[in-house]
Every structure is written in structure tokens, then in C-alpha cells.
Amino acid sequence: MTIKQIIFVPGKNPKAKPEQHSELLWRTLVEGVRRADDAVADKLQASYAQFHLIGWNYIYYHVYKDITSDIPWIDAMINKHGPTVQDIREAHSWKLRIDRLMLTLADHVPLLIHLLPEKARSTAQEIDRYFNNTDDVASKIRGLLKQTMIPMLERRDEILLIGHSLGAVIAYDTLWEISHKECVTGKIDFLTLGSPLGMHYIKRRLLGMSGHGENNYPNLIRRWINLSAEGDVTALNRNLNEGFHEMLELGLVETIEDHSHGIYNFFRSDAGLNCHRSYGYMVNPAVGSIIADWWKH
Numbered sequence: 001m002t003i004k005q006i007i008f009v010p011g012k013n014p015k016a017k018p019e020q021h022s023e024l025l026w027r028t029l030v031e032g033v034r035r036a037d038d039a040v041a042d043k044l045q046a047s048y049a050q051f052h053l054i055g056w057n058y059i060y061y062h063v064y065k066d067i068t069s070d071i072p073w074i075d076a077m078i079n080k081h082g083p084t085v086q087d088i089r090e091a092h093s094w095k096l097r098i099d100r101l102m103l104t105l106a107d108h109v110p111l112l113i114h115l116l117p118e119k120a121r122s123t124a125q126e127i128d129r130y131f132n133n134t135d136d137v138a139s140k141i142r143g144l145l146k147q148t149m150i151p152m153l154e155r156r157d158e159i160l161l162i163g164h165s166l167g168a169v170i171a172y173d174t175l176w177e178i179s180h181k182e183c184v185t186g187k188i189d190f191l192t193l194g195s196p197l198g199m200h201y202i203k204r205r206l207l208g209m210s211g212h213g214e215n216n217y218p219n220l221i222r223r224w225i226n227l228s229a230e231g232d233v234t235a236l237n238r239n240l241n242e243g244f245h246e247m248l249e250l251g252l253v254e255t256i257e258d259h260s261h262g263i264y265n266f267f268r269s270d271a272g273l274n275c276h277r278s279y280g281y282m283v284n285p286a287v288g289s290i291i292a293d294w295w296k297h
Contacts (some may be wrong), residue, residue: 004047004158004295007148009054010278011165011194012126016067018055024067024074026051028279031078032288033295040292052148056141056170060129073269074279083264090273091231091264100233107199107236124201127166131205142174150178153186153220160189160294164278165234168195169202175218176207187222189294193281194228194265197244198237217247224256225290229265231275259286 008025015021026048034041058064083091090096103120106112113124130138152159163171171190178184196202203209208216224244228235237243238260247253266273267280274280281287 002156002158003050004160005050005052005152006160006162006291007052007054007145007152009145009161009163009167009171010057011167011276012060012123013057014061014063014065015055015057017064018053020067021055022051022053024071024279025053025282028074028078028282029288029291032283032285033292034288035081035283035285036288037292037296040295041288044295054145054148054167054170056144059140059144060137070269070279073267077267077280077283080266083266087264087266087268087273088230091229091275093231096231096233096275100236103233103236107201110201127169127202130166130169138170138173141170142177145171145174146178146182149174149188150182150184153178153184153188156186158189160191160291162191162193163195164193164281165195165276168192168197169206172197172218173207175220179218179220180208180215184220186220188220190221190224191287191290192224192226192240193278193287194232194235194276195226195240196234196236197226198235198240198242200237203243214250214252217244217250217252219252221247221253223254226256226258226260227263227281227287227290228258228260229263229275229281229284230261231273232265234276235260 016024030041030044033044102116106116113121133139149159149161161171224240226240228238239258241256241258244256248256263284263286265275265277265280265284267277268274
């Protein structure tokens with residue numbers, strides 16, 4: 001009997017210690033599934049041992065985040081059953097539209113990155129550190145995911161690999177390495193949340209993109225589902241089916257599905273609405289429905 005395994009690769013920034021972070025993610029994941037399918041949520045509740053967090057952030061930042069201040073906001077989000085009118089209005093605000101426009105221009109003309117606001121420039125520098133593999137940091141991070149995923153592939157477990165934000169990039173690159181360097185066979189299902197993989201700035205730097213044909217892409221993905229929330233500017237180009245369509249043409253993946261309209265990440269803290277936060281994605285019934293369907297089949 002095959003075992004179902006869920007692997008979560010978080011995005012950038014310091015995170016809580018892995019035990020705390022994993023428990024909070026699991027709590028929001030189960031709640032998101034409950035909003036889509038009560039029966040599956042009840043079964044999931046007892047399956048925490050099959051949830052695996054790839055806690056790479058300490059390797060990158062050498063610090064853990066104190067999440068004490070986050071917990072009341074997570075509680076408040078779980079007690080909400082959807083976005084408020086204010087959440088929806090802010091997700092479509094002119095500020096976020098202008099941010100998206102500026103990032104789109106910089107994505108097509110990288111020389112414009114230095115004109116972006118300081119926070120966006122800092123993000124670009126963090127991403128550069130990953131792609132440049134400074135101090136072998138990217139290889140070490142991908143090594144963490146390999147240690148978890150390769151034994152599962154060898155056992156033929158059923159795997160749902162979830163990548164949030166930069167975690168989607170790390171997951172994709174690791175899949176390419178496992179496909180073409182480790183030569184491990186098998187198939188996983190890939191769920192990306194708030195992913196920047198559609199950005200030109202990101203895509204051209206992915207592992208394998210200097211190759212040709214099948215060598216460009218990982219061959220381990222069975223079904224790829226990409227979900228992005230309204231107002232999430234990190235998911236700049238939300239149509240991954242378009243950007244990675246050659247994978248479909250080559251028969252490397254069965255489907256690439258994009259879900260990006262009418263989905264709201266309503267995580268809110270004292271800093272205001274955050275359309276990109278992982279907890280807000282996980283608690284969303286759109287994500288819960290995808291996970292519930294995967295768990296049932």
C-alpha cells in the first residue's frame with residue numbers, strides 16, 4: 001500500500017523553528033481542507049506524520065523568527081470564513097497595481113531593478129544569492145529537499161510537493177536535479193502558491209534552462225497546479241501553462257493548471273493585508289479543495 005506524503009517548501013525570510021512552523025502550517029492546511037471537505041479533513045487530522053516541512057530558511061538567514069506576534073493574527077484568520085469587503089478592495093488597490101506595473105517593467109528590463117522601491121531591490125538581492133549559489137547555499141538547500149523526497153520516490157510513495165513563493169523555485173530546481181543528475185524515476189504532483197516562476201527574471205535562471213528540449217525541464221511532475229491570489233505581486237506572471245507549455249508538448253507533464261481569478265489571500269496583521277502570506281494560502285478553500293481531491297484519489 002502506497003503512503004501519501006505532503007512536502008512543503010516555504011518562501012523566503014526567516015521562519016520560526018521548524019517544529020513551530022510546521023505545526024502552524026499544518027493547522028492552516030487542515031482548516032483549508034475542512035472548508036472544502038469535512039470528511040477528508042477528519043482523516044488528515046491524524047496524518048501529521050505525513051507532512052514534511054523543508055526548513056531551509058535558517059541555512060539562508062542564520063536566525064529564527066519569533067512568531068509570538070503572528071499567532072493571534074493566524075487565529076483571527078482561521079476564525080474568518082472568507083475575505084471581507086475591505087480585503088477585496090485592498091487586494092485591487094492602486095498601490096498594488098502600481099507595484100505590479102513597476103515589477104513587470106523591471107522583469108522585462110532588468111536594468112530598471114535599481115529604480116524599484118528598497119524592499120523590492122532587497123528581494124532581488126536575496127534571490128540573486130540563491131541563483132549565484134553564494135557559499136554553496138542553494139546546493140545545501142536543495143540537498144535538504146532531496147534527503148526527504150528521494151527515499152519517498154524510491155519507495156513509490158504518492159507525493160504532493162507544495163512550493164510557496166521562492167520555495168516553488170527551490171522545489172522546481174530540485175526536481176530538475178533529481179531528474180537529470182540523480183536520475184531517480186517516479187512522479188509527483190506539484191502545487192505552487194504565489195509563485196514567481198513565471199517571471200522572465202526567474203525562469204531564465206532556473207536549472208536546465210540553458211539546455212534544449214527535454215533536458216530543459218524536470219521529468220518527475222505528473223500534474224502541476226499553480227494558484228495565485230488577487231493582489232499577490234510576487235506571482236507576477238500567473239499563467240505558468242503559457243510559460244512552461246513546452247513541457248506539455250514534450251509529454252513531460254500531464255497538465256499545468258492555473259487558478260488565479262477570484263482567489264483571495266486574506267491574511268492580515270498589524271502591517272495590514274498580506275496577499276502573499278503562506279498561512280493565508282493554506283487556509284483558503286481553493287487550496288483546500290486541491291489538497292482534498294489529491295488526498296482522496
